[in-house]
Amino acid sequence: MNKMSKEKNINSFWTKLSILLLNIFTVSGGATAATVPAMIKAFPQTAPTLVELTMTVPALGIIFFTPLSNVIAEKIGVKKTILIGLTVLLISGVIPVFSNNFPLIFASRIGVGVGTGLLASYSQSLIISLYQGQEQQRLMGLSSVVQGLGMFLMTFFAGVLMGQGWHAAYWVNAMALPVLLLVAIFVPNILGKHEAGPAAQAEKPVNSKKVDGKIWLLAAFMFFFNFSFAFVSIKFASLVISKGYGTAQSASTLMGIMSFAMAAGGFIFMALPQAVKKFSLAISLGSGFLSYLILTMSNSLTLSGVGIVLSGIAVSMTMVSCMTNIGIFTSPAQVPFSTSVVMTTANIGSLLSPYIAQFLGKTFNNESPEFTFLCGTIVFAALLVVAILIGINFGNLKFKEVKEA
Numbered sequence: 001m002n003k004m005s006k007e008k009n010i011n012s013f014w015t016k017l018s019i020l021l022l023n024i025f026t027v028s029g030g031a032t033a034a035t036v037p038a039m040i041k042a043f044p045q046t047a048p049t050l051v052e053l054t055m056t057v058p059a060l061g062i063i064f065f066t067p068l069s070n071v072i073a074e075k076i077g078v079k080k081t082i083l084i085g086l087t088v089l090l091i092s093g094v095i096p097v098f099s100n101n102f103p104l105i106f107a108s109r110i111g112v113g114v115g116t117g118l119l120a121s122y123s124q125s126l127i128i129s130l131y132q133g134q135e136q137q138r139l140m141g142l143s144s145v146v147q148g149l150g151m152f153l154m155t156f157f158a159g160v161l162m163g164q165g166w167h168a169a170y171w172v173n174a175m176a177l178p179v180l181l182l183v184a185i186f187v188p189n190i191l192g193k194h195e196a197g198p199a200a201q202a203e204k205p206v207n208s209k210k211v212d213g214k215i216w217l218l219a220a221f222m223f224f225f226n227f228s229f230a231f232v233s234i235k236f237a238s239l240v241i242s243k244g245y246g247t248a249q250s251a252s253t254l255m256g257i258m259s260f261a262m263a264a265g266g267f268i269f270m271a272l273p274q275a276v277k278k279f280s281l282a283i284s285l286g287s288g289f290l291s292y293l294i295l296t297m298s299n300s301l302t303l304s305g306v307g308i309v310l311s312g313i314a315v316s317m318t319m320v321s322c323m324t325n326i327g328i329f330t331s332p333a334q335v336p337f338s339t340s341v342v343m344t345t346a347n348i349g350s351l352l353s354p355y356i357a358q359f360l361g362k363t364f365n366n367e368s369p370e371f372t373f374l375c376g377t378i379v380f381a382a383l384l385v386v387a388i389l390i391g392i393n394f395g396n397l398k399f400k401e402v403k404e405a
Contacts, residue, residue: 010130014186016139019130021179022082022123023143024150025089025116029058030233031154031172032096038166043102051102054109059351061113062120066340066347069118073336078126079189082119086180089115093173112173121340128327128335137277140324141270144316148262155256214329214397215338218322219345224383226349227356228376229288229315232258232295232308234354239295239304239369246301254301254308261312268313269320278394281325282387284317289384292377296370325390330399 009015033055040048073081092111099105127139154172161168236255240246265284272280291310298304322342330338360375361367390397 009186009188012186014182015188018179018182018186019123019126020139020142020146021150021182022119022126023147024154024179025086025176026120026123027147027151028154028173028175029062029112029116030055031151032158032169034155034159034162035166035169038162042100042166046102050106054106056351057106057109058113058116059347061110061115062117062347063113063344063351065114065117066120066344067337069121070337070340072118073122077189078122078336079183079187082122082183082187083180085115085118086176086183087115088118090173090176090180093176094170096170097167115176121336121343124323124343125326125336125339128323128339129332134274136327137324138270140320141266144266144269144320145263146266147319148259148264148266148312148316151262152256152259155259210334211338211341212330212334215326215334215341218325218329219342221383221386222318222322222342222346223349224379225285225288225318226346227353228292228379228383229311230350230353231292231357231372231376232311234357235369235372236295236304236308239373240301242369243299245299246304250301254305257305258308258312261309262316264309265313265316266320269317277321277324279388279391280317280321282384282391284314284321285380285384285387287311287317288314289377289380292373292380296373296377325397328399329397 036052036055039054040046040051043051069081069085072084089112092108092115095108095111096105099108124140124143127136127143131139154175158169158172161171232255237248237251240251241248269277269280272283276283287310291307291314294307294310295304298307323339326338326342327335357372357375358367361371364371
């Protein structure tokens with residue numbers, strides 16, 4: 001494919017849409033969470049905690065296969081790696097529709113994580129590699145919008161399909177099929193990780209597996225952010241019930257609103273003036289800090305709703321800001337592997353969140369949900385300081401190619 005034809009493909013509406021739609025699957029693992037109570041009844045011989053684990057076990061596949069996706073892409077190309085990921089996700093995702101075998105269903109949920117891991121880093125790194133300037137930042141913002149709206153739609157349709165039984169809810173994973181077809185038809189065959197990216201074409205050969213210290217800083221940042229943000233998923237319903245101002249159902253309703261807030265976070269990122277974007281991470285952490293402060297102090301569903309909306313804005317803006325910064329802080333050749341390192345570390349944070357919450361509760365002899373959110377507030381305050389320092393030193397953190405004398 002010649003250069004003009006390749007650039008035309010990259011800039012087509014359908015190519016951009018195909019890449020953006022990959023973002024749906026980076027957060028879709030919990031879309032079928034409403035099936036858990038029915039599954040517990042369907043498998044009385046299986047420990048309830050093991051059934052509940054089907055919602056979080058995909059994280060294992062994501063953690064191991066996100067970094068492996070780069071090794072696979074080196075051998076067969078990025079596009080084929082994404083297509084394999086979507087195929088694995090599609091097949092594994094719909095197995096619970098047809099099976100009453102719990103071990104098979106459990107294995108299929110790991111398969112969902114494997115498929116997600118194979119495509120997760122490319123949902124962001126392809127945008128960073130193939131596009132530049134304002135178009136890159138517009139697409140990064142849209143990736144959060146697609147992520148939030150996609151999560152809402154998958155959760156909504158899973159709930160609708162639940163009317164036909166818990167098995168039917170897993171048909172939502174068939175959404176991978178049209179995305180697979182779009183990628184197969186419209187995403188160009190990228191033989192190397194950055195062959196199509198204009199920035200990469202101008203760059204001298206660099207060790208693509210090298211991870212700069214700045215990227216490890218972002219990875220550590222996202223680890224602390226994700227384990228703290230996950231407190232919303234594991235403790236918010238308990239917080240509402242324990243403080244006596246709502247029920248599990250009302251908490252679930254507010255959690256549904258978070259998907260729209262995530263989409264709003266993407267729009268806010270896109271609307272930020274270019275000069276302010278270096279502080280986008282600080283703005284998102286300010287939202288997260290205020291959110292957890294509100295949730296810790298709240299005694300009403302209305303006020304907690306404000307906190308949940310701020311949480312949704314914080315998570316989407318933090319993710320898109322962090323991923324955009326990877327493309328700014330390191331060389332184009334290092335972007336995919338660096339992205340996978342940050343995403344893997346972030347997923348480890350999410351996976352360990354329940355254990356960290358338990359550890360903090362036992363250490364300070366206070367296992368109340370309110371105390372958990374107080375701990376999260378303190379973590380967000382510390383991260384806000386780090387984010388402000390990143391913004392102040394943004395110019396020094398930018399990647400600068402070393403020119404030979």
